[in-house]
Amino acid sequence: MKIKRNAERCHGCRSCEIMCSFHHHGCISPAASSISIKRENATGRVFWSVDATCDLCKGEKEPWCERFCAYGALKVAR
Amino acid sequence: MRADDIKGGLAGRILRVDLSTGEIRSDATAPYASQWIGGRAINSRILLDEMRPETRWSDPENLLIFGAGALTGIAPGGSRTSVDTKNVFSGGKGSANVGGHFGPELRYAGYDHLVVSGRADAPVYLWISNDRVEIRDARFLWGKTTYETEALLHDALGDDMVRVACIGPAGERQVLGSLILVDRAKAAGGSGVGCVMGSKNLKAVAVRGTGRLGIARPDAFTDAMATAMRKVKESPTTVPMQEKTLSGVAYVDPHNPSWDLLFVARNGQDDYWEIEKRKQLMNPATGAPRFRRKVLACFNCPAGCMPFSEIDEGAYKGVSGEGFWVNTIMSATMLDIADPEAMITAWLLMNELGLDGDFAAGMSAWAYECFEKGLLTEKDTDGLALRWGNGDALVGLVRKIAYREGVGDLLARGPVEAARQLGGGSDYFAINVKGQPSIEPFRIPKGWGLGVATSPVAGRHLRGSLLGSGRFGPRGSVFEPQTYEDKPGYVFWQALTKEIEDITGICIYVGTWSGAHALEVSDYAALLNGVMGTDVSEAELMRLGKRSRALEKTFNGLHTDMGREDDLPPRRYREEPVKSGPYKGERCEPEKWGRMLDAFYEIQGLDSEGRLRRATLDALDMADEAEKLAEAGKLAE
Known part of the structure; x- marks a missing residue:
C-alpha cells in the first residue's frame, strides 16, 4: 500500500506535508515530513514525492495527508 | 495573558535588521504575543512604539515590518503575512497583506516577524536560512523584474525551494504604488510598501526554514483542524471555487447581481458596465476563463482560488502566469477594457514589474479620462491612444509607469501630485482615498x-x-x-x-x-x-x-x-x-x-x-x- 496523488486535483497547498509532520513529530514542520511538495512558480506545476519514512499513519484510521486534503487529491492505493 | 502562558505556535523570535549599520539581532516574540497574539497587531505595536511622527516614508528611520500571523504555517488558510510601514500616500499607517508560502517559511526559519530599518548604501538582499542571516550584495538583481529576481536568487542560492519576496523596477524607482511580490504571484500591494522597500535599497528577502512550530494541545488542535476542514468542505462555494476560482464562478454569468453592485465604469463616470462587455471579458468560451490552465492554492489553503493562465494565440501568445482576480475585473471596468487577453497580460505585467494593480489601474483610468478631455494627447503619451476600452494601450502604459518613462513619470507620483501638476480641473476625477488611488464602488453599496x-x-x-x-x-x-x-x-x-x-x-x-x-x-x-x-x-x-x-x-x-x-x-x-x-x-x-x-x-x-x-x-x-x-x-x- 502507498499514497497516490492525483496531480489534476492537487492545488499545491502542502497541507499533506504539515499534517504528515504532525503525525510523526507532534509539531508542524514541512522539513520533517515524509512528503515533499515542490511548486514551480514560473509554470504553475506542482511536484511531489514521498520518502521511505511514510508509515501510512500507523495507528490512525486513515493517513492524515488523505484526511486533511481538501481537494481529494490523495488516496491510499491498496 | 502572560508571556509564559503561550506554550506553542510561536517561531519565537522577531528578527531585526538595520540596513544602515548592518546590525542584525533578534528579540523574543512572546512578550508581544502575550498582549497582541501576532501578525498585524504586533507590527502596529512596533511601529507605534518605535517611529517618530516626523519620520517620512522615505527616511531611513521608517520601518518596514513583515509579520506572519500566529497561525501562519499551521492553520487552514494560514498563509498570510502583514507588511506594515508608513503609508506613502497618507503619511499614516501603511499596511498590506499577502498570502503564498513566504510567511510560513519565515516562521519555519525561526522568525515570526522581520523588522527592517535604515537604508543600505547600495542594493542589497536579505538571505535568511534558519539561524544564518546575511545582508548580501544585490547589484546583480537591481533592474531585474520580480520574475527574474526569483529565478536569479534560486540560482545564486542553489535552492529552488527558497521563498522570495521582492520588488521590481517600479519599487526601485520609488513609483508610489509599488508592490512587494511573493512567490512570483502574490502581492502585498497597498500603501506603497514596495516603494518603501525600494527607498531602503532592499531588492528582496529570500528565506528558507527547516525548523518546527510546536503544538501545545495536540488533541484540541486536531479537533479544531477537523472542524475547520469540515466547515470548508460543507460550504456550497468551496468546490466551484476550487475548480474555477471565485471570479470564474461569480462572473461568468453576466447577470450575477454582483456585476451591478461592485464595478465602477470609466473612472467613475458610471457604476454600470454593459452586459455585452461582461460577456466578452468573462465568458468561458473566449473570455478570461478560456485561458485558465490550473487553479493553485496558497499555503495550507483548503479553498484554493488563484488561476494560472496561459495565452496560446493572438497578439499576447506566450504570456503566462498566476493571477487574475476580482480586482482585475474591477480594473477592467474602470478602464472599460473588455479584451481578456490584454487584461490578463496587463495584470501579469504589473506583477512582473512590481506595480500594485489597484494603483496602476486607478492612475491609468485617470490618464484615460485626461485623454478623453484633451488634457493629455498622443504627443504626451508617446503615441499611446488612451481611449476607453483600449487594452493594448494599458499594457504600454503599465510599462511606462513602472519605468517612469514619459507620462508614466507623472502617473508614478500618485493622484494628488499628478493632478496638481497637470491641472485643468483633473483633480476632480483623480479618484483617491487619503491620497491612494481607488477603484472601489461607493455610490451603490x-x-x-x-x-x-x-x-x-x-x-x-x-x-x-x-x-x-x-x-x-x-x-x-x-x-x-x-x-x-x-x-x-x-x-x-x-x-x-x-x-x-x-x-x-x-x-x-x-x-x-x-x-x-x-x-x-x-x-x-x-x-x-x-x-x-x-x-x-x-x-x-x-x-x-x-x-x-x-x-x-x-x-x-x-x-x-x-x-x-x-x-x-x-x-x-x-x-x-x-x-x-x-x-x-x-x-x-x-x-x-x-x-x-x-x-x-x-x-x-x-x-x-x-x-x-x-x-x-x-x-x-x-x-x-x-x-x-x-x-x-x-x-x-
Whole structure:
C-alpha cells in the first residue's frame, strides 16, 4: 500500500506535508515530513514525492495527508 | 495573558535588521504575543512604539515590518503575512497583506516577524536560512523584474525551494504604488510598501526554514483542524471555487447581481458596465476563463482560488502566469477594457514589474479620462491612444509607469501630485482615498464604500467593506446594499473579524468575508487555543480586534492631521449620480452619508471628527495611547 496523488486535483497547498509532520513529530514542520511538495512558480506545476519514512499513519484510521486534503487529491492505493 | 502562558505556535523570535549599520539581532516574540497574539497587531505595536511622527516614508528611520500571523504555517488558510510601514500616500499607517508560502517559511526559519530599518548604501538582499542571516550584495538583481529576481536568487542560492519576496523596477524607482511580490504571484500591494522597500535599497528577502512550530494541545488542535476542514468542505462555494476560482464562478454569468453592485465604469463616470462587455471579458468560451490552465492554492489553503493562465494565440501568445482576480475585473471596468487577453497580460505585467494593480489601474483610468478631455494627447503619451476600452494601450502604459518613462513619470507620483501638476480641473476625477488611488464602488453599496472611506490605511476594500447580496458580510444576514441605516454595525463587525484574520494570518477567503466563507471567529479561537495552549474566547478576540484597530487609529492621530473630511467618499461620488443600469440615480447623498458616518464613529467610540475618545481607550486598557494622543492634542476628552 502507498499514497497516490492525483496531480489534476492537487492545488499545491502542502497541507499533506504539515499534517504528515504532525503525525510523526507532534509539531508542524514541512522539513520533517515524509512528503515533499515542490511548486514551480514560473509554470504553475506542482511536484511531489514521498520518502521511505511514510508509515501510512500507523495507528490512525486513515493517513492524515488523505484526511486533511481538501481537494481529494490523495488516496491510499491498496 | 502572560508571556509564559503561550506554550506553542510561536517561531519565537522577531528578527531585526538595520540596513544602515548592518546590525542584525533578534528579540523574543512572546512578550508581544502575550498582549497582541501576532501578525498585524504586533507590527502596529512596533511601529507605534518605535517611529517618530516626523519620520517620512522615505527616511531611513521608517520601518518596514513583515509579520506572519500566529497561525501562519499551521492553520487552514494560514498563509498570510502583514507588511506594515508608513503609508506613502497618507503619511499614516501603511499596511498590506499577502498570502503564498513566504510567511510560513519565515516562521519555519525561526522568525515570526522581520523588522527592517535604515537604508543600505547600495542594493542589497536579505538571505535568511534558519539561524544564518546575511545582508548580501544585490547589484546583480537591481533592474531585474520580480520574475527574474526569483529565478536569479534560486540560482545564486542553489535552492529552488527558497521563498522570495521582492520588488521590481517600479519599487526601485520609488513609483508610489509599488508592490512587494511573493512567490512570483502574490502581492502585498497597498500603501506603497514596495516603494518603501525600494527607498531602503532592499531588492528582496529570500528565506528558507527547516525548523518546527510546536503544538501545545495536540488533541484540541486536531479537533479544531477537523472542524475547520469540515466547515470548508460543507460550504456550497468551496468546490466551484476550487475548480474555477471565485471570479470564474461569480462572473461568468453576466447577470450575477454582483456585476451591478461592485464595478465602477470609466473612472467613475458610471457604476454600470454593459452586459455585452461582461460577456466578452468573462465568458468561458473566449473570455478570461478560456485561458485558465490550473487553479493553485496558497499555503495550507483548503479553498484554493488563484488561476494560472496561459495565452496560446493572438497578439499576447506566450504570456503566462498566476493571477487574475476580482480586482482585475474591477480594473477592467474602470478602464472599460473588455479584451481578456490584454487584461490578463496587463495584470501579469504589473506583477512582473512590481506595480500594485489597484494603483496602476486607478492612475491609468485617470490618464484615460485626461485623454478623453484633451488634457493629455498622443504627443504626451508617446503615441499611446488612451481611449476607453483600449487594452493594448494599458499594457504600454503599465510599462511606462513602472519605468517612469514619459507620462508614466507623472502617473508614478500618485493622484494628488499628478493632478496638481497637470491641472485643468483633473483633480476632480483623480479618484483617491487619503491620497491612494481607488477603484472601489461607493455610490451603490453603501457598506462597501463606508469600509473603504474610513479604512485606517487609506482606502481599499478589506477593512470592513461588504455588499449584503449574500456574499461579503456576516453569514446569514440579509440586507439591502444600497441603504444607509444598518451599515455601521455590519461594517464594524467585518472590520473587527478582518483584524483577527490579520492577527492569526488566516485568509479572509477561508474566513468571514467571501470565497469559501467557512471559518468564523470561534474557529480561530479554537485553533489558537489548540496551538498556543491558551484559553482565549471569541469575545476576547473581538476585543483584541478593537485594540488592534485602535493602534492604527492612534498611529494616524499622532502621525497625520487626517480627520472627518478624509473619511468621506471621493467628491465625484457625492456629486454625480449613477447614470445607467438598475441603480441609476444612486450616489453618496452627503446628509445621509454623514449620518451613517456619525453612527459608525459612535459605534467605534470616536467623536464626530473621527478622533478616539479617552474613555474608549481606557476601556481597551490603552491608557498610554490616550496619553500620547492627549499630549499631541488629538484625543477627544
